[in-house]
Amino acid sequence: MRGLDLKIRTYGWALVQVEDGSSSFAYTIGLVENYGHPKLIAVDVKPELQHALIKPLVDGIIERGRPPAGLLALGGLRCVEVHADNLVSEFFGSWANRYGHLPRPGQALQVVLPDEVYCECHAHAVRRLDLPGPLTAAPTHRPNRAERRRHGRNGPGGRAA
Numbered sequence: 269m270r271g272l273d274l275k276i277r278t279y280g281w282a283l284v285q286v287e288d289g290s291s292s293f294a295y296t297i298g299l300v301e302n303y304g305h306p307k308l309i310a311v312d313v314k315p316e317l318q319h320a321l322i323k324p325l326v327d328g329i330i331e332r333g334r335p336p337a338g339l340l341a342l343g344g345l346r347c348v349e350v351h352a353d354n355l356v357s358e359f360f361g362s363w364a365n366r367y368g369h370l371p372r373p374g375q376a377l378q379v380v381l382p383d384e385v386y387c388e389c390h391a392h393a394v395r396r397l398d399l400p401g402p403l404t405a406a407p408t409h410r411p412n413r414a415e416r417r418r419h420g421r422n423g424p425g426g427r428a429a
């Protein structure tokens with residue numbers, strides 16, 4: 269928690285990254301507190317891509333009060349309001365630890381990526397926090413044959429999940 273606090277004091281925000289078996293997600297802490305903007309959360313996105321996805325959106329929020337529209341359009345990204353059913357400690361535990369309560373409705377936006385950036389098995393299974401709960405299970409990745417070959421040679425590919 270101290271490292272997190274230091275980051276928030278230094279940069280005004282921090283990214284909390286959680287990996288739990290097949291499920292990985294990341295969310296910001298500090299945007300509501302310091303910039304009056306809902307937190308951003310990305311769910312079912314590879315850990316190594318989470319920061320690259322969220323940082324430029326946060327830069328826009330810090331500079332102009334909102335994620336850059338051009339960047340959203342180019343990336344096919346959407347920011348959708350997290351449904352009250354999904355404002356749960358499973359997703360926002362560190363946030364709740366800091367503020368003493370879970371995010372309130374309107375305080376969290378999910379960054380939704382377009383289906384094209386995902387592999388076939390993830391494209392239609394990525395969890396949507398803007399829909400009423402209960403949530404489906406995190407999608408499990410089933411590498412296809414080409415991917416297994418690539419993996420053998422070059423390590424994991426660059427897909428979002």
Ligand SMILES: [Zn+2]
Nearest residue numbers: 387389390409
């Ligand atoms: Zn997959």
